[in-house]
Amino acid sequence: MTKRYWNISLKEMLDAGILFGHGTNKWNPKMAPYIITKINNIHIINLTITARSLSESCYLVFDAARKGKEFLIVGTKNKTSFLIASEAKKIRCHYVNKKWLCGMLTNWFTTENLLRILRDLRAKQKRGKIKRLPKRDASIVNRKLNTLQKYMGGIKYMTKLPDIVIIVDQKHEFKVIRECIILGIPTICLIDTNCDPDYANLSIPSNDDSIASFHFILTKLVYSIFVGLTVLEKTNTFFKD
Numbered sequence: 001m002t003k004r005y006w007n008i009s010l011k012e013m014l015d016a017g018i019l020f021g022h023g024t025n026k027w028n029p030k031m032a033p034y035i036i037t038k039i040n041n042i043h044i045i046n047l048t049i050t051a052r053s054l055s056e057s058c059y060l061v062f063d064a065a066r067k068g069k070e071f072l073i074v075g076t077k078n079k080t081s082f083l084i085a086s087e088a089k090k091i092r093c094h095y096v097n098k099k100w101l102c103g104m105l106t107n108w109f110t111t112e113n114l115l116r117i118l119r120d121l122r123a124k125q126k127r128g129k130i131k132r133l134p135k136r137d138a139s140i141v142n143r144k145l146n147t148l149q150k151y152m153g154g155i156k157y158m159t160k161l162p163d164i165v166i167i168v169d170q171k172h173e174f175k176v177i178r179e180c181i182i183l184g185i186p187t188i189c190l191i192d193t194n195c196d197p198d199y200a201n202l203s204i205p206s207n208d209d210s211i212a213s214f215h216f217i218l219t220k221l222v223y224s225i226f227v228g229l230t231v232l233e234k235t236n237t238f239f240k241d
Helices: 010-015 029-034 047-066 078-090 108-126 135-155 174-183 211-240
Strands: 020-023 035-039 042-045 071-074 094-096 164-167 187-191 202-205
Touching (some): 029 035, 029 202, 042 047, 047 071, 047 211, 078 094, 078 211, 108 135, 174 187, 187 211
Parallel strands (some): 071 094, 071 164, 164 187, 187 202
Antiparallel strands (some): 020 042, 035 042
């Protein structure tokens, strides 16, 4: 895949503040290869490595998408939850942007049951069946529906474990990392200077506190998935014809 799809610009990365890591007193020594210098006790990330890592990740998700693989994007910080949902919906991708429920992947049998309940309640709501219930019963059902929708709405159409999980804040989402490691699910992680790069299959060194930084990287990954899905759709159409 040629570079025209990814268009990773050094100027855009600088503008997004991707280069700014954490304070030198909070760093993880394993991040040393990704750090180029420090300024005012702030570690500065080597953007050449970031660009290379992002390019590799873009190609990986493109290749997976054109093969029909499924993705899960995870980011549960309040300041990034809207962007997670917005970007994931562009490509009809599964996402979790609120609290991560322990065992969501490793206890897949339970998750499947909850998703069936969610889909069933949504169907009943659309057909107006919940409104016809006694007031007290309707209140209980609506409360259950709202809770399931809040935490599992982004994966309501997920019928199997994802093939690749994209995690926008490795340290904050360590529960997700742990479940992926147990199940052998490949991960792509944004890692700041306080993270451990050994936990991810592909690490993208970047500022995980900046919305602009996070948004820049996520949009590149999402666009790469979109390109892969477009290739898959054209291939399927060709063979149908």
